[in-house]
Amino acid sequence: MARRVLMGNTAVAEAVRLAGVQVVTAYPITPQTVIVERIAEMVERGELKARYIRVESEHSALALVYGAAAGGARAFTATSSHGLLYMYEMLWWVAGSRLPIVMAVVTRSIGPPWGLHSDHHDALTVRDTGWIIGFASSVQEAFDMTLQAFKISEDRRVMLPAMVALEGFTLSHTAEPVEMPDEKSVSEWLPPREPLPFKIEPGKAFAVGNTGPDEVTMELKWLAWRAMERSRFVIRETDLEYAKRFGLRSYGGLVEDVYAKGSDYVVVAMGAWCGDLKEAVEKLRGEGYRVGLLRIRYFRPFPWEELREVSQNAKAVLVIDRAVSIGHRGILGLEVSSAIGDRVPVKNVIAGIGGVDTGPEDFYSIVKTFIEEYESGSIEGWSIPEWYMPWMGVVSK
Amino acid sequence: MSLQRLALSRIRGTLPGNPACMGCPHNIGLKIVGRVLGERAVLVIPAGCSTIISGFWPREGFDLPILHVPFASAPAVAAGLRASHEASGVDSIVVVWSGDGAAADIGFATLSGAAVRNDDILVIVSDNEAYMNTGIQASGTTMWRALTTTTPVMGKTEERKDLALLMLMHRVPYVATASIAYPTDFAAKLEKAASIRGFRFIHLHSPCPPGWRFDSDKTVYVAKLAIETGAWILWEYSGGKLSINPVSRPYADKAKRKPLAEYLKLQGRFAHLREEDIKAIEEKIEANWRLLKELERIYSG
Ligand code: SF4
DSSP states (O other): OEEEEEEHHHHHHHHHHHTTOSEEEEOOOTTTHHHHHHHHHHHHTTSSOOEEEEOSSHHHHHHHHHHHHHTTOOEEEEEOHHHHHHTHHHHHHHHHTTOOOEEEEEEOOOSSSOOOSOOSHHHHTTTTTTOEEEEOOSHHHHHHHHHHHHHHHHSTTTOOOEEEEEETTTTTTOEEEEEEOOHHHHHHHSOSOOOOSOOOOTTOOOEESOOOOHHHHHHHHHHHHHHHHHHHHHHHHHHHHHHHHHTOOOOOTTEEEEBOTTOSEEEEEOSTTHHHHHHHHHHHHHTTOOEEEEEESEEESOOHHHHHHHTTTOSEEEEEESOBOTTSSBHHHHHHHHHHTTTSOEEEEEOOGGGOOOOHHHHHHHHHHHHHHHHTTOOOSOOOOEEEOGGGTSEEO | OOHHHHHHOSOOSBOTTOSOOTTOHHHHHHHHHHHHHGGGEEEEEESSHHHHHTOSTTOOSBSSOEEEEOTTTHHHHHHHHHHHHHHTTOOOEEEEEEOHIIIIIITHHHHHHHHHTTOSOEEEEEEOSSBTTTTSBOOTTOOTTOOBTTBOSSOOOSOOOOHHHHHHTTTOSEEEEEETTOHHHHHHHHHHHHTSOSOEEEEEEOOOHHHHTOOTTOHHHHHHHHHHTTSSOOEEEETTEEEEOTTTGGGGSGGGSOOHHHHHHTOGGGTTOOHHHHHHHHHHHHHHHHHHHHHHHHTBO
16 A cells, blocks of 8 residues: 555556556547646556557547457546547447446536536536446545446446546646555456457457347347446445455445435535535534535446435435536436435536536535525425526526 | 469458448458458448448358447557557457548548557558448549539539548558459558558549449449549559559550540449540549659659
8 A cells, every 4th residue: 555645637547557557548638638648658667568549539549449448458548528529429339339448537618618627517428328427526536436447347247438537627636645555456456357248359250339130229228228237236346345455445335425314404416526515514514404415426327226315304405516408407406306306305506617616615605595495495396406606696596 | 362362261251142232342342351361350340331231230241350330430449459459469450441431531530640650550441432321422532523412413523532642641651552353453462561560551442333323243344444544543652662553554654544434434423424524534633643653753662
């Protein structure tokens, strides 16, 4: 075990090194760039025995790791924002082929206008593709989640690509101390990849991705769906096993529960700002409010069971969203209400779009308002989302 | 490789009864690819006619390993596949078997990227000069003035890009043109390409009966006429030397070429052309020859 001070991006690069990745490729985009710069350096210095291939676009980056995985290699790429959108077609192809691949997505808003700061729109476009989607909330977690992503993605019960989202700048460029297991113990836990579910190599007349009856298309979709369902168990199991093996902490599987279970009011959110949100929740608890936070760690598979359990006796749930589906609610808000909206009112607040700074005081006021509204009887059933924009007079409905 | 050896190969490339149109040039080309590269080859196929020809599951149209991939992605996928084979010590020739749409248009950046990196792959573009699989729409390599479903009256009025020369300008180790009508020439080029490491490119001329509107028993005949009228030129670049191949060499002399009209009149896609249109195309072909002869002089080894 080693303790080092790392930025989110370098922590991801360290996880990639420890995972013994064989093929790495990426196209530069801020704020992801440092990950691949660091990996390029590791490869050139001989710290990582991998092929580092400089591609001409993100579409090709994912295409290239797809080819590498189809040939049996452990492969990694990283991107952000428009780069992720440029990959979009390949995201589906990779997941549909059931190839294990790990990708880091350093979240960043989508233009116009051009912006560098984080929200969750980019990562959440991946929602329906068949990728496992994790959201880290600290540098340590970005490291752990990346390393675990290889294990989960390559598990025979899963065989789906996995994405690790980490907030641009807030995590990617912020240094924190990180506990890292050593190379030897990682390689015992994560041996070289077995070339599953298939390997394209000479002498085996075998086609992947060719045309077929519509029933096959549907069946494959169903199989991927089932694998994603199974991944819930694999994620929980990996979280526990990793913690036990390396003496690190278990996060709680698909979610992290911060006083949520048993509280009257449950706040649901994901990503790096949960640190500030936690601070606000703690302050409110100190003032006697029975409120807790349920942090979503994995957006796919979506933790509906955990949500239902935690909200069982709650009076109301508040979802703070960093992405909106224009024409409907916030994206996380939609997901949460589809899981529990039948039993408890779900209020949805949209904040922090385009990287707008949302700190502990903002969260304090958002959560307190929510509780007061509920207690005064103004939150029932369905409601349109609220936009938290203090510079426009706090809230625009 | 002799025709006899091609005929005797265990790997056959294409299998009988696959769903290609009658007289399909891809079937001819792939038959040669499979037989020459045989046990070492794996194919990466972007969307196009070959997606269909390769067979409807659970049937197989080709007896080779195939990875089907999205339209614009093939050279990058192939580079990754080859890198993984290198990592695990697998001896392979990763072949991108692509149409003109995937290579020259939508996937041109991907192709260019792989060339610049000198990725260890062989890209073969079987060029039928339009988007045939979607129903004959004009592409970047469609012949001047050819009728397609998106150039239905005037014929294609845009320019035509010379893909092989573009690849030559990427300074890769091997570039050649070939024709499905000259199997031994194509086979020799495949063998040569297989002996080289790095990025190799072969631009294969592939006349398509329904797309060009000629009878399906005339594919080879039309391909041959393209050579004999000088409309398609066989050349090869390797080891710093570019040479116009013996098959095409005589047609460097304009007087030796058959009249272009003989090639064009067989194809319904040129039925609307007047004499002056044919003249204009002839001039473009002559300009091509001048350029190629000049390149042969420059790249004389
Ligand atoms: S349209 Fe042309 S290239 Fe396509 S399968 Fe038919 S003959 Fe072959």
